[in-house]
Amino acid sequence: MNKIWTLIITCLVTCAVFAQQKPNIIYIYADDMGYGELGAYGQEKIKTPNLDKIAKEGIKFTQHYASAPVCAPSRCMLMTGKNSGHSYIRGNYELGGFEDENEGGQMPLPEGTFTIAKLMQQAGYTTGAIGKWGLGMNTTTGDPNKQGFDYFYGYLCQKQAHNFYPTHLWENGKWDTLKNPYIQVHKPLAKDAPDTAFDYFKGKEYSVTKMAEKTLDFIKENRKKPFFLYLPYTGPHVSLQAPDEAVKEYLGQFDEKPYRGENGYASALYPRATYAAMITYMDEQVGRIMKLLKELGLDKNTIVMFSSDNGATFKAGGADTEFFNSFGGLRGKKQDLYEGGIREPFIARWPGKIPAGKVTNHISAQFDMMATLSEITGVKAWDNDGISLFPTLMGNDNKQKKHDYLYFEFPEKGGQVAVRMGDWKGVKSNMKKNKNAPWEIYNLLTDEKETTDLAVLHPELAKKFEEILKKEHQSSHIKDWEFINPKFSEK
Numbered sequence: 001m002n003k004i005w006t007l008i009i010t011c012l013v014t015c016a017v018f019a020q021q022k023p024n025i026i027y028i029y030a031d032d033m034g035y036g037e038l039g040a041y042g043q044e045k046i047k048t049p050n051l052d053k054i055a056k057e058g059i060k061f062t063q064h065y066a067s068a069p070v071c072a073p074s075r076c077m078l079m080t081g082k083n084s085g086h087s088y089i090r091g092n093y094e095l096g097g098f099e100d101e102n103e104g105g106q107m108p109l110p111e112g113t114f115t116i117a118k119l120m121q122q123a124g125y126t127t128g129a130i131g132k133w134g135l136g137m138n139t140t141t142g143d144p145n146k147q148g149f150d151y152f153y154g155y156l157c158q159k160q161a162h163n164f165y166p167t168h169l170w171e172n173g174k175w176d177t178l179k180n181p182y183i184q185v186h187k188p189l190a191k192d193a194p195d196t197a198f199d200y201f202k203g204k205e206y207s208v209t210k211m212a213e214k215t216l217d218f219i220k221e222n223r224k225k226p227f228f229l230y231l232p233y234t235g236p237h238v239s240l241q242a243p244d245e246a247v248k249e250y251l252g253q254f255d256e257k258p259y260r261g262e263n264g265y266a267s268a269l270y271p272r273a274t275y276a277a278m279i280t281y282m283d284e285q286v287g288r289i290m291k292l293l294k295e296l297g298l299d300k301n302t303i304v305m306f307s308s309d310n311g312a313t314f315k316a317g318g319a320d321t322e323f324f325n326s327f328g329g330l331r332g333k334k335q336d337l338y339e340g341g342i343r344e345p346f347i348a349r350w351p352g353k354i355p356a357g358k359v360t361n362h363i364s365a366q367f368d369m370m371a372t373l374s375e376i377t378g379v380k381a382w383d384n385d386g387i388s389l390f391p392t393l394m395g396n397d398n399k400q401k402k403h404d405y406l407y408f409e410f411p412e413k414g415g416q417v418a419v420r421m422g423d424w425k426g427v428k429s430n431m432k433k434n435k436n437a438p439w440e441i442y443n444l445l446t447d448e449k450e451t452t453d454l455a456v457l458h459p460e461l462a463k464k465f466e467e468i469l470k471k472e473h474q475s476s477h478i479k480d481w482e483f484i485n486p487k488f489s490e491k
Helices: 002-021 049-057 071-080 116-122 195-201 207-221 244-248 271-295 366-377 459-472
Strands: 024-030 059-065 126-132 151-155 168-171 174-177 227-231 302-308 343-349 358-360 406-410 416-421 424-428 440-443
Touching: 024 271, 024 366, 049 271, 049 302, 049 343, 071 116, 071 366, 116 126, 116 227, 116 366, 126 207, 151 207, 168 207, 207 227, 207 271, 244 271, 271 302, 406 459, 416 459, 424 459, 440 459
Parallel strands: 024 227, 024 302, 059 358, 126 151, 126 227
Antiparallel strands: 059 343, 151 168, 168 174, 302 343, 406 416, 416 424, 424 440
């Protein structure tokens, strides 16, 4: 009998030790951050010391892609490991308005969706999501608590996330009132409005600060067991709003002209300083997370990753992304399938496991995260389009499998398709007007900025890209998203 008890106790101790050895995983997901907006990726005007340190102490990917060029579909594809030809959500599909009483969220994930959060739950992790969800309200099947997250705090609706001083955020399906008055965030100011009028767009509780506080609480509460933490923070998506002390750091550094809401979103007295401050302030919150991990002794057993949902914004909300070279010299912006719209920063750190200071040009996409987490945890993932990045993360490049190609389709801005195949890139645009639009073809090895269309020289590649399109595209359940093989006529 004593031998049996000894075996049981040994097993329990072994299991407890194994549970502690499972690495915690934190995936930080910026909102509308361009490829060139971190110092580690060449940014010269905006300070990001904490994220730069993660890159220095870990690995930096130079050929990593968001799965789509806007918010909701990119998040869906990250969660489900599907490319945009297979994904349930392929565009921003709004279901409500901006007002509190009209908050409706976006197209919800359906019941039974297998997400990376559910995979991590099956692996024995406590799961949390803090930030912007955008995949369904708490009253729908898209509720994050129904999609694998034990804990959620933040914005459920991305329209609400246009305001960094909201009246409320959501915590596990319950309204969390903040000390902010209601702001009509898209209300323009008159041309002769005094400087004091810009104070209308300020509040007492900044949403990113609240998210960071909840993040630190989650880590403290779950420090003795493995956790998976998804942090889709909302910077630097417009509106241009940041705490005064953060903006002061940049005052006087740039030529400024007040933004009065001409292109929507909140007005800003110092738009360039505010935009830079939003990124630096978010970086500071990352620094708080990294500091806490060390204080709790979790640093060496935590994988920290960082990326963004799509490229930097177009001319909206006073954001001057051209001034900051937010695209790193790449062509295209948010809503484009050119490189500037989908190529993203991606860095990862795991002391003693991920080689420090490594830079890789491995071609990868965010829908690879499902397969990557599957390999890390040993839990089998449902059918997905990804290839695990774990070998590259661990420095085992010779064991890394590669994609034959990456496929992208996007139903907005006229309907677009893109294929990345080795050094070659094919792009189709305005397909809603011309379903048989010609392929533009670029060699990204010699023409990273996609300036010279080589389609006339490579009809064989156009043929191959067309074959890939037909193979990867599955019909969508939404009429507005079915532009490749519509069974209807646009009139």
